[in-house]
Amino acid sequence: xxxxxxxxxxxxxxxxxxxxxxxxxxxxxxxxxxxxxxxxxxxxxxxxxxxxxxxxxxxxxxxxxxxxxxxxxxxxxxxxxxxxxxxxxxxxxxxxxxxxxxxxxxxxxxxxxxxxxxxxxxxxxxxxxxxxxxxxxxxxxxxxx
Amino acid sequence: xxxxxxxxxxxxxxxxxxxxxxxxxxxxxxxxxxxxxxxxxxxxxxxxxxxxxxxxxxxxxxxxxxxxxxxxxxxxxxxxxxxxxxxxxxxxxxxxxxxxxxxxxxxxxxxxxxxxxxx
Amino acid sequence: xxxxxxxxxxxxxxxxxxxxxxxxxxxxxxxxxxxxxxxxxxxxxxxxxxxxxxxxxxxxxxxxxxxxxxxxxxxxxxxxxxxxxxxxxxxxxxxxxxxxxxxxxxxxxxxxxxxxxxxxxxxxxxxxxxxxxxxxxxxxxxxxxxxxxxxxxxxxxxxxxxxxxxxxxxxxxxxxxxxxxxxxxxxxxxxxxxxxxxxxxxxxxxxxxxxxxxxxxxxxxxxxxxxxxxxxxxxxxxxxxxxxxxxxxxxxxxxxxxxxxxxxxxxxxxxxxxxxxxxxxxxxx
Numbered sequence: 001x002x003x004x005x006x007x008x009x010x011x012x013x014x015x016x017x018x019x020x021x022x023x024x025x026x027x028x029x030x031x032x033x034x035x036x037x038x039x040x041x042x043x044x045x046x047x048x049x050x051x052x053x054x055x056x057x058x059x060x061x062x063x064x065x066x067x068x069x070x071x072x073x074x075x076x077x078x079x080x081x082x083x084x085x086x087x088x089x090x091x092x093x094x095x096x097x098x099x100x101x102x103x104x105x106x107x108x109x110x111x112x113x114x115x116x117x118x119x120x121x122x123x124x125x126x127x128x129x130x131x132x133x134x135x136x137x138x139x140x141x142x143x144x145x
Numbered sequence: 146x147x148x149x150x151x152x153x154x155x156x157x158x159x160x161x162x163x164x165x166x167x168x169x170x171x172x173x174x175x176x177x178x179x180x181x182x183x184x185x186x187x188x189x190x191x192x193x194x195x196x197x198x199x200x201x202x203x204x205x206x207x208x209x210x211x212x213x214x215x216x217x218x219x220x221x222x223x224x225x226x227x228x229x230x231x232x233x234x235x236x237x238x239x240x241x242x243x244x245x246x247x248x249x250x251x252x253x254x255x256x257x258x259x260x261x262x263x264x
Numbered sequence: 265x266x267x268x269x270x271x272x273x274x275x276x277x278x279x280x281x282x283x284x285x286x287x288x289x290x291x292x293x294x295x296x297x298x299x300x301x302x303x304x305x306x307x308x309x310x311x312x313x314x315x316x317x318x319x320x321x322x323x324x325x326x327x328x329x330x331x332x333x334x335x336x337x338x339x340x341x342x343x344x345x346x347x348x349x350x351x352x353x354x355x356x357x358x359x360x361x362x363x364x365x366x367x368x369x370x371x372x373x374x375x376x377x378x379x380x381x382x383x384x385x386x387x388x389x390x391x392x393x394x395x396x397x398x399x400x401x402x403x404x405x406x407x408x409x410x411x412x413x414x415x416x417x418x419x420x421x422x423x424x425x426x427x428x429x430x431x432x433x434x435x436x437x438x439x440x441x442x443x444x445x446x447x448x449x450x451x452x453x454x455x456x457x458x459x460x461x462x463x464x465x466x467x468x469x470x471x472x473x474x475x476x477x478x479x480x481x482x483x484x485x486x487x488x489x490x491x492x493x494x495x496x497x498x499x500x501x502x503x504x505x506x507x508x509x510x511x512x513x514x515x516x517x518x519x520x521x522x523x524x525x526x527x528x529x530x531x532x533x534x535x536x537x538x539x540x541x542x543x544x545x546x547x548x549x
Contacts, residue, residue, distance in 0.1 A: 007384065007387045008383070008384050008456060008458070009452075013452050014452050014455060016452075020450060020506070021501065021505055023499065024500045024502050027452060027498050027499070028500075031220065035217070038213040038216065041209050045252070049249075051186075051190070051256045052255040052256060058189070059186070085161075088161055088165075091498075092162070094518055095518055095525070097519040101515070103435070103436070103519070105436060105437065106509065110510030114504055114514045114518065150491050150495050151524050151525075154495045158525075222491060222492070223456050223460070225456075226457060226492070
């Protein structure tokens with residue numbers, strides 16, 4: 001059957017975290033942090049390649065990256081990687097059907113067992129861990145050590 | 146060799162978990178001495194002469210490249226659907242993954258000075 | 265023990281009732297902001313506002329039918345049972361996919377109720393969308409029991425299926441699906457991926473996969489193990505949050521994936537192996 005794309009929400013369907021609850025926010029953040037981390041990874045591989053051109057090239061690269069803006073980006077990367085990892089572990093278990101509850105006989109008002117507080121607290125823990133990691137990162141990067 | 150999507154996703158999950166551990170060690174290496182000192186040229190080069198650390202760096206490179214570019218493939222697959230697009234992004238993400246791994250490996254080899262720590 | 269359980273249930277129900285009525289707003293009328301479009305007739309998309317009288321029990325469908333009956337008979341709506349059984353009146357109500365017959369106006373915030381056609385379904389006219397693609401995905405997962413040992417065309421092979429209440433509970437929830445399409449409309453993957461079967465079809469794949477009368481396990485897994493198949497679900501949970509029947513499609517999808525990842529033991533496979541062993545032993549004797 002020929003696929004009809006008309007009336008599909010498109011990217012707006014992805015970028016619409018507020019409408020459906022925490023699980024949708026988590027989906028959106030996981031995707032966003034994943035893309036951000038991949039971009040950083042490519043940049044980091046390029047950044048460290050200046051090592052091969054000797055101490056001067058390395059010093060020039062550090063001058064470019066070890067700036068308040070560079071440190072702020074690094075701080076974001078710390079937050080993104082912590083969130084992506086913690087939430088990723090939750091998702092691996094959830095994708096395997098763990099921590100979701102069992103199917104039963106639904107009754108009014110039909111609350112979904114899979115959208116339970118174990119899952120929601122997993123998302124909140126990932127967010128809290130990301131914030132803590134960013135605070136620690138800020139103390140190292142901006143703490144003048 | 147064509148992998149089934151379930152096999153690709155198992156690799157995705159395993160590389161994700163494994164990357165978590167190796168990246169944690171990599172970050173700790175930056176924190177065993179004051180952060181700015183750990184970035185000095187001599188200290189970084191010294192790291193590259195440590196064989197276990199080289200293995201760690203190479204595994205980070207491979208694990209994150211596989212996990213990251215597969216993640217990108219998934220996002221792009223969901224964006225548009227046509228044979229040309231799907232084949233194109235599969236080839237593109239595999240090529241990009243290999244290019245990043247090759248480029249990173251080149252840095253590791255050159256920074257090591259070809260001695261691999263056995264001086 | 266039983267009395268304690270009953271007391272607990274009663275207190276929970278009272279709490280729910282309190283929460284529910286706490287959210288209700290009693291109004292004498294609301295403004296329905298209705299999406300209107302008929303591209304084939306050259307009518308461009310726009311919104312018509314119609315004021316309708318409401319009471320505490322008025323549903324959005326009641327309000328729409330009042331508007332159609334007394335204000336504008338040209339409003340296009342699809343509905344049938346008016347009691348959340350047929351799944352015909354799915355639409356976006358204040359931005360969220362819901363059944364119009366199952367949503368009371370008094371539950372909604374604000375004095376304006378915006379009604380739009382379901383997203384991710386090709387649009388036909390006004391609030392009516394085309395379900396052909398959605399049903400095609402449902403059809404693709406073979407939503408029927410497959411068992412070569414019970415061929416209905418061959419009387420000799422026809423046998424009674426045995427099923428315990430525990431076996432029934434494993435899939436009963438998923439068989440309550442009314443194919444209203446709300447989950448399909450809420451799913452972020454469906455928003456861009458036309459080949460993705462969607463939460464409804466995937467949860468039905470699990471419904472038959474886990475049914476102990478069905479033995480097409482491998483075939484069912486092969487159907488969904490595709491690059492646009494079950495792995496494109498990222499557990500955003502929106503499908504389960506909008507489902508009006510408590511089907512919880514996200515649960516079914518993750519449970520099926522659990523079997524594919526080897527996280528869950530496949531009881532059917534174990535039973536099948538035990539059965540084969542038993543037959544082998546019988547043959548030896």
